[in-house]
Amino acid sequence: MDEPVAYQEWTWTRPHLPLGFCLTVARGLSPSALADRLGVTAEREILGWHEAVAEFGVDKPLARIGVVADWAFAIQEYGAEAGQPDALRAAAVGTDAVTVWQTAKALSWFGHARDSEILVAFELASPHQRTGAAPDELVGPMTAVGLHPDRPWPVDAPVSPVFPGLTLLTAITGVRLTRADLEGPLLTGELVG
Template sequence: MPVLEDGLAWLPSSFPQGFSLLFARDVEPRTLLELMGCEEGSFEVMDRDDAEEFQQEDPEERSMLRAGSVGPWAFAVQSWGAHILESDALQNVSAVAETVAMVRTETVPWFAYAKDGQTLCSFDPGLPDLRDGADRDVLLSHMVESGFRVEGRDSGVSPVDAMLGLAERAFGLGLSRELVVDGELLAGVAEATP
Protein backbone atom coordinates (compact mmCIF):
# COMPACT_ATOMS: atom_id res chain seq x y z
CA MET A 1 0.00 0.00 0.00
CA PRO A 2 1.59 3.32 -1.03
CA VAL A 3 2.10 5.82 1.80
CA LEU A 4 0.29 9.13 1.45
CA GLU A 5 2.15 12.47 1.38
CA ASP A 6 5.31 12.62 3.56
CA GLY A 7 4.60 9.59 5.74
CA LEU A 8 4.51 10.01 9.53
CA ALA A 9 8.12 9.50 10.67
CA TRP A 10 8.65 13.28 10.88
CA LEU A 11 6.05 13.77 13.66
CA PRO A 12 8.31 13.21 16.74
CA SER A 13 10.88 15.78 15.58
CA SER A 14 8.22 18.33 14.62
CA PHE A 15 6.18 17.74 17.80
CA PRO A 16 8.90 17.06 20.41
CA GLN A 17 6.48 17.68 23.31
CA GLY A 18 4.00 15.19 21.89
CA PHE A 19 0.99 14.88 19.64
CA SER A 20 -2.34 13.12 19.20
CA LEU A 21 -3.44 12.09 15.75
CA LEU A 22 -6.67 10.47 14.62
CA PHE A 23 -7.50 9.38 11.07
CA ALA A 24 -11.02 8.55 9.87
CA ARG A 25 -11.77 7.09 6.44
CA ASP A 26 -14.35 8.78 4.18
CA VAL A 27 -15.28 11.55 6.64
CA GLU A 28 -15.07 15.31 6.08
CA PRO A 29 -12.71 17.27 8.40
CA ARG A 30 -15.54 19.30 9.94
CA THR A 31 -17.57 16.16 10.61
CA LEU A 32 -14.51 14.59 12.22
CA LEU A 33 -14.13 17.54 14.59
CA GLU A 34 -17.84 17.37 15.47
CA LEU A 35 -17.57 13.64 16.19
CA MET A 36 -14.60 14.36 18.44
CA GLY A 37 -16.70 16.76 20.51
CA CYS A 38 -15.80 20.16 19.08
CA GLU A 39 -18.43 22.81 19.69
CA GLU A 40 -20.38 24.10 16.68
CA GLY A 41 -19.52 27.77 17.24
CA SER A 42 -15.81 27.15 17.77
CA PHE A 43 -14.72 26.39 14.20
CA GLU A 44 -12.18 28.61 12.48
CA VAL A 45 -9.14 28.22 10.26
CA MET A 46 -5.95 28.26 12.30
CA ASP A 47 -2.25 27.60 11.96
CA ARG A 48 -0.31 25.53 14.48
CA ASP A 49 1.12 28.48 16.41
CA ASP A 50 -2.32 30.02 16.99
CA ALA A 51 -3.80 26.65 17.97
CA GLU A 52 -1.01 26.00 20.47
CA GLU A 53 -1.33 29.50 21.93
CA PHE A 54 -5.08 28.99 22.35
CA GLN A 55 -4.51 25.55 23.92
CA GLN A 56 -2.08 27.00 26.49
CA GLU A 57 -4.67 29.48 27.75
CA ASP A 58 -6.73 26.77 29.45
CA PRO A 59 -5.24 23.30 28.82
CA GLU A 60 -7.20 21.56 31.58
CA GLU A 61 -10.60 22.73 30.37
CA ARG A 62 -10.43 22.48 26.58
CA SER A 63 -8.58 20.96 23.67
CA MET A 64 -7.77 22.66 20.37
CA LEU A 65 -7.95 20.21 17.49
CA ARG A 66 -7.03 20.95 13.87
CA ALA A 67 -8.33 18.85 10.99
CA GLY A 68 -7.73 18.32 7.30
CA SER A 69 -7.86 15.55 4.73
CA VAL A 70 -5.44 13.46 2.73
CA GLY A 71 -6.61 10.90 0.18
CA PRO A 72 -9.71 9.13 1.52
CA TRP A 73 -8.84 10.02 5.14
CA ALA A 74 -9.70 12.99 7.34
CA PHE A 75 -7.28 13.63 10.17
CA ALA A 76 -7.33 15.56 13.43
CA VAL A 77 -4.11 16.61 15.15
CA GLN A 78 -3.52 18.05 18.61
CA SER A 79 -0.18 19.37 19.85
CA TRP A 80 1.04 17.66 23.04
CA GLY A 81 -2.46 16.85 24.37
CA ALA A 82 -4.43 13.62 24.43
CA HIS A 83 -8.09 14.51 23.90
CA ILE A 84 -8.48 11.16 22.16
CA LEU A 85 -7.76 9.37 25.45
CA GLU A 86 -9.77 11.73 27.64
CA SER A 87 -13.05 11.55 25.74
CA ASP A 88 -15.36 9.28 23.76
CA ALA A 89 -13.77 10.48 20.53
CA LEU A 90 -12.49 7.08 19.36
CA GLN A 91 -15.84 5.39 19.93
CA ASN A 92 -17.82 8.26 18.37
CA VAL A 93 -15.65 8.45 15.26
CA SER A 94 -15.32 4.70 14.79
CA ALA A 95 -19.11 4.31 14.93
CA VAL A 96 -19.24 5.99 11.51
CA ALA A 97 -15.77 5.41 10.03
CA GLU A 98 -12.74 3.15 10.08
CA THR A 99 -10.43 4.87 12.57
CA VAL A 100 -6.73 4.85 13.42
CA ALA A 101 -5.49 6.80 16.45
CA MET A 102 -1.99 7.50 17.75
CA VAL A 103 -0.82 9.36 20.82
CA ARG A 104 2.67 10.27 21.95
CA THR A 105 2.80 12.57 24.95
CA GLU A 106 5.56 12.92 27.55
CA THR A 107 3.97 10.11 29.56
CA VAL A 108 1.66 8.15 27.22
CA PRO A 109 2.27 6.41 23.91
CA TRP A 110 -0.82 4.66 22.52
CA PHE A 111 -2.17 3.16 19.28
CA ALA A 112 -5.71 2.06 18.42
CA TYR A 113 -7.55 0.69 15.41
CA ALA A 114 -11.35 0.72 15.51
CA LYS A 115 -14.40 0.48 13.30
CA ASP A 116 -18.15 -0.08 13.69
CA GLY A 117 -17.89 1.55 17.12
CA GLN A 118 -15.60 -1.19 18.39
CA THR A 119 -11.89 -1.14 19.21
CA LEU A 120 -10.30 -3.99 17.28
CA CYS A 121 -6.72 -3.51 18.49
CA SER A 122 -5.33 -1.12 21.10
CA PHE A 123 -1.96 -1.09 22.85
CA ASP A 124 0.90 0.84 24.41
CA PRO A 125 3.67 0.76 21.75
CA GLY A 126 6.20 0.06 24.50
CA LEU A 127 4.24 -3.06 25.51
CA PRO A 128 2.95 -4.43 22.19
CA ASP A 129 2.37 -7.96 23.51
CA LEU A 130 -0.33 -6.56 25.84
CA ARG A 131 -2.86 -5.76 23.13
CA ASP A 132 -6.58 -5.31 23.83
CA GLY A 133 -9.55 -5.34 21.51
CA ALA A 134 -12.07 -7.50 19.74
CA ASP A 135 -9.44 -8.74 17.23
CA ARG A 136 -6.19 -8.02 19.03
CA ASP A 137 -4.04 -9.80 16.40
CA VAL A 138 -5.62 -8.14 13.35
CA LEU A 139 -2.45 -6.05 12.78
CA LEU A 140 0.13 -8.54 14.08
CA SER A 141 1.91 -9.22 10.78
CA HIS A 142 2.15 -5.46 10.10
CA MET A 143 3.43 -4.92 13.65
CA VAL A 144 6.26 -7.39 13.12
CA GLU A 145 7.14 -5.80 9.76
CA SER A 146 7.08 -2.32 11.35
CA GLY A 147 9.69 -3.26 13.94
CA PHE A 148 7.68 -3.84 17.10
CA ARG A 149 9.23 -6.06 19.73
CA VAL A 150 6.48 -8.67 19.50
CA GLU A 151 6.59 -12.24 20.81
CA GLY A 152 10.27 -12.01 21.69
CA ARG A 153 11.40 -10.49 18.38
CA ASP A 154 13.37 -7.26 18.85
CA SER A 155 14.29 -5.13 15.83
CA GLY A 156 15.80 -2.21 17.74
CA VAL A 157 13.16 0.21 16.38
CA SER A 158 11.79 2.66 18.97
CA PRO A 159 8.18 1.99 19.99
CA VAL A 160 6.96 5.36 18.66
CA ASP A 161 8.76 4.89 15.33
CA ALA A 162 7.26 1.39 15.08
CA MET A 163 3.78 2.83 15.81
CA LEU A 164 4.11 5.41 13.04
CA GLY A 165 5.51 2.77 10.69
CA LEU A 166 2.55 0.52 11.48
CA ALA A 167 0.09 3.26 10.46
CA GLU A 168 2.02 3.81 7.23
CA ARG A 169 2.41 0.09 6.43
CA ALA A 170 -1.06 -1.19 7.37
CA PHE A 171 -3.16 1.78 6.21
CA GLY A 172 -0.97 3.86 3.88
CA LEU A 173 -1.32 6.84 6.22
CA GLY A 174 0.80 9.94 5.92
CA LEU A 175 0.55 13.70 6.10
CA SER A 176 2.09 16.74 4.47
CA ARG A 177 4.63 18.01 7.00
CA GLU A 178 4.41 21.51 5.52
CA LEU A 179 0.63 21.61 5.86
CA VAL A 180 0.49 20.32 9.44
CA VAL A 181 3.47 22.29 10.77
CA ASP A 182 3.19 25.56 8.84
CA GLY A 183 -0.20 25.56 7.13
CA GLU A 184 -3.71 26.49 8.16
CA LEU A 185 -6.31 23.86 8.97
CA LEU A 186 -9.88 23.91 10.21
CA ALA A 187 -9.77 24.07 14.01
CA GLY A 188 -12.32 23.41 16.71
CA VAL A 189 -12.52 23.48 20.49
CA ALA A 190 -13.55 20.46 22.52
CA GLU A 191 -14.34 20.92 26.20
CA ALA A 192 -12.59 18.59 28.61
CA THR A 193 -14.55 15.55 29.68
CA PRO A 194 -15.36 15.65 33.42
Protein backbone atom coordinates in the same frame (compact mmCIF):
# COMPACT_ATOMS: atom_id res chain seq x y z
CA MET B 1 20.00 10.36 16.15
CA ASP B 2 18.98 8.98 12.78
CA GLU B 3 15.96 6.70 12.74
CA PRO B 4 15.82 3.63 10.53
CA VAL B 5 14.67 4.43 7.00
CA ALA B 6 11.27 2.83 7.67
CA TYR B 7 10.47 5.53 10.24
CA GLN B 8 11.95 8.60 8.58
CA GLU B 9 8.68 9.79 7.08
CA TRP B 10 7.41 10.42 10.62
CA THR B 11 10.52 11.95 12.22
CA TRP B 12 8.98 15.42 11.84
CA THR B 13 6.89 14.51 14.90
CA ARG B 14 9.98 14.13 17.14
CA PRO B 15 9.88 17.70 18.57
CA HIS B 16 6.20 17.22 19.52
CA LEU B 17 6.56 13.95 21.43
CA PRO B 18 7.96 15.31 24.73
CA LEU B 19 4.98 17.67 24.98
CA GLY B 20 2.32 15.18 23.90
CA PHE B 21 1.13 14.42 20.39
CA CYS B 22 -1.87 12.62 18.93
CA LEU B 23 -2.88 11.69 15.40
CA THR B 24 -6.33 10.21 14.78
CA VAL B 25 -7.57 9.33 11.29
CA ALA B 26 -11.02 8.20 10.13
CA ARG B 27 -11.96 6.93 6.69
CA GLY B 28 -14.46 8.82 4.55
CA LEU B 29 -15.25 11.69 6.93
CA SER B 30 -15.13 15.41 6.32
CA PRO B 31 -13.08 17.55 8.71
CA SER B 32 -16.32 18.87 10.26
CA ALA B 33 -17.70 15.37 10.79
CA LEU B 34 -14.49 14.22 12.50
CA ALA B 35 -14.48 17.39 14.62
CA ASP B 36 -18.06 16.65 15.72
CA ARG B 37 -17.20 13.07 16.64
CA LEU B 38 -14.13 14.07 18.62
CA GLY B 39 -16.01 16.73 20.59
CA VAL B 40 -14.46 19.85 19.08
CA THR B 41 -16.35 22.97 20.10
CA ALA B 42 -18.67 24.56 17.52
CA GLU B 43 -16.38 27.64 17.44
CA ARG B 44 -14.03 26.43 14.69
CA GLU B 45 -11.87 28.31 12.25
CA ILE B 46 -9.61 27.49 9.33
CA LEU B 47 -6.20 28.54 10.63
CA GLY B 48 -2.54 28.01 9.94
CA TRP B 49 -0.41 26.64 12.77
CA HIS B 50 1.01 30.02 13.84
CA GLU B 51 -2.47 31.60 13.76
CA ALA B 52 -3.86 28.72 15.86
CA VAL B 53 -1.14 29.12 18.50
CA ALA B 54 -1.68 32.90 18.58
CA GLU B 55 -5.45 32.53 18.97
CA PHE B 56 -5.71 29.51 21.26
CA GLY B 57 -2.30 29.26 22.94
CA VAL B 58 -0.96 25.90 24.02
CA ASP B 59 -2.72 25.38 27.35
CA LYS B 60 -6.03 24.14 25.87
CA PRO B 61 -6.60 20.81 24.11
CA LEU B 62 -6.75 21.83 20.47
CA ALA B 63 -7.47 19.72 17.38
CA ARG B 64 -6.38 20.68 13.88
CA ILE B 65 -8.31 18.72 11.28
CA GLY B 66 -7.90 18.12 7.55
CA VAL B 67 -8.23 15.46 4.87
CA VAL B 68 -5.67 13.41 2.98
CA ALA B 69 -6.82 10.91 0.36
CA ASP B 70 -10.04 9.40 1.76
CA TRP B 71 -9.11 9.93 5.43
CA ALA B 72 -9.90 12.83 7.74
CA PHE B 73 -7.10 13.44 10.21
CA ALA B 74 -6.98 15.24 13.55
CA ILE B 75 -3.65 16.34 14.97
CA GLN B 76 -3.41 17.37 18.58
CA GLU B 77 -0.27 18.83 20.07
CA TYR B 78 0.24 19.15 23.84
CA GLY B 79 -2.10 16.29 24.67
CA ALA B 80 -3.84 13.11 23.59
CA GLU B 81 -7.54 13.65 24.27
CA ALA B 82 -8.36 13.17 20.56
CA GLY B 83 -7.09 9.59 20.70
CA GLN B 84 -8.52 8.27 23.93
CA PRO B 85 -10.61 5.07 23.62
CA ASP B 86 -13.99 6.87 23.78
CA ALA B 87 -12.85 9.37 21.14
CA LEU B 88 -11.54 6.54 18.94
CA ARG B 89 -14.86 4.68 19.19
CA ALA B 90 -16.76 7.88 18.34
CA ALA B 91 -14.52 8.55 15.33
CA ALA B 92 -15.15 5.00 14.07
CA VAL B 93 -18.96 5.13 13.96
CA GLY B 94 -19.79 3.45 10.63
CA THR B 95 -16.16 3.50 9.47
CA ASP B 96 -12.55 2.72 10.43
CA ALA B 97 -10.44 4.94 12.67
CA VAL B 98 -6.85 4.64 13.86
CA THR B 99 -4.98 6.62 16.48
CA VAL B 100 -1.39 6.92 17.68
CA TRP B 101 -0.45 9.15 20.58
CA GLN B 102 2.10 9.90 23.26
CA THR B 103 1.60 11.95 26.41
CA ALA B 104 4.11 14.32 27.95
CA LYS B 105 4.80 11.52 30.47
CA ALA B 106 5.85 9.25 27.57
CA LEU B 107 2.85 6.90 27.72
CA SER B 108 2.15 5.97 24.10
CA TRP B 109 -0.78 4.08 22.59
CA PHE B 110 -2.04 2.63 19.31
CA GLY B 111 -5.69 1.86 18.59
CA HIS B 112 -7.67 0.65 15.58
CA ALA B 113 -11.48 0.70 15.67
CA ARG B 114 -14.25 -0.19 13.25
CA ASP B 115 -17.95 0.58 13.65
CA SER B 116 -17.34 1.96 17.17
CA GLU B 117 -15.59 -1.20 18.35
CA ILE B 118 -11.92 -1.22 19.23
CA LEU B 119 -10.38 -4.12 17.32
CA VAL B 120 -6.74 -3.77 18.39
CA ALA B 121 -5.22 -1.57 21.08
CA PHE B 122 -1.92 -1.59 22.94
CA GLU B 123 0.61 0.59 24.65
CA LEU B 124 3.35 1.04 22.09
CA ALA B 125 5.97 -0.10 24.61
CA SER B 126 3.96 -3.32 25.12
CA PRO B 127 2.82 -4.57 21.70
CA HIS B 128 2.65 -8.09 23.15
CA GLN B 129 -0.20 -7.03 25.47
CA ARG B 130 -2.91 -6.26 22.94
CA THR B 131 -6.58 -5.87 23.77
CA GLY B 132 -9.69 -5.42 21.66
CA ALA B 133 -12.19 -7.53 19.76
CA ALA B 134 -9.54 -8.84 17.31
CA PRO B 135 -6.18 -8.36 19.08
CA ASP B 136 -4.25 -10.48 16.56
CA GLU B 137 -5.67 -8.81 13.43
CA LEU B 138 -2.58 -6.65 12.85
CA VAL B 139 0.17 -9.11 13.81
CA GLY B 140 1.58 -9.21 10.25
CA PRO B 141 1.71 -5.42 9.74
CA MET B 142 3.01 -4.94 13.31
CA THR B 143 5.88 -7.32 12.66
CA ALA B 144 6.64 -5.63 9.34
CA VAL B 145 7.08 -2.22 11.03
CA GLY B 146 9.18 -3.53 13.92
CA LEU B 147 6.56 -3.92 16.66
CA HIS B 148 7.14 -7.49 17.77
CA PRO B 149 3.78 -9.02 18.73
CA ASP B 150 5.31 -11.39 21.31
CA ARG B 151 7.55 -9.11 23.36
CA PRO B 152 7.85 -5.56 24.67
CA TRP B 153 9.56 -2.73 22.83
CA PRO B 154 13.21 -2.82 23.93
CA VAL B 155 13.87 -0.41 26.80
CA ASP B 156 17.23 0.45 25.25
CA ALA B 157 15.87 0.93 21.71
CA PRO B 158 17.44 3.93 19.98
CA VAL B 159 14.04 5.18 18.74
CA SER B 160 10.68 5.88 20.32
CA PRO B 161 8.00 3.22 19.73
CA VAL B 162 5.80 6.04 18.44
CA PHE B 163 7.67 5.94 15.12
CA PRO B 164 6.78 2.30 14.36
CA GLY B 165 3.27 3.09 15.68
CA LEU B 166 2.89 5.88 13.12
CA THR B 167 4.42 3.63 10.46
CA LEU B 168 1.79 0.99 11.35
CA LEU B 169 -0.93 3.64 10.95
CA THR B 170 0.45 4.31 7.45
CA ALA B 171 0.67 0.59 6.66
CA ILE B 172 -3.02 0.00 7.36
CA THR B 173 -4.49 3.32 6.14
CA GLY B 174 -2.05 4.66 3.56
CA VAL B 175 -2.08 8.02 5.40
CA ARG B 176 1.20 9.92 5.23
CA LEU B 177 1.47 13.38 6.70
CA THR B 178 4.26 15.93 6.70
CA ARG B 179 5.17 18.94 8.78
CA ALA B 180 3.49 21.06 6.09
CA ASP B 181 0.21 19.18 6.75
CA LEU B 182 0.43 20.17 10.43
CA GLU B 183 1.08 23.79 9.53
CA GLY B 184 -2.21 23.96 7.66
CA PRO B 185 -4.38 25.82 7.12
CA LEU B 186 -6.66 23.36 8.93
CA LEU B 187 -10.04 23.38 10.65
CA THR B 188 -9.09 24.26 14.21
CA GLY B 189 -11.02 24.15 17.47
CA GLU B 190 -10.85 23.31 21.14
CA LEU B 191 -11.61 19.76 22.27
CA VAL B 192 -14.36 19.84 24.86
CA GLY B 193 -15.12 16.12 25.03
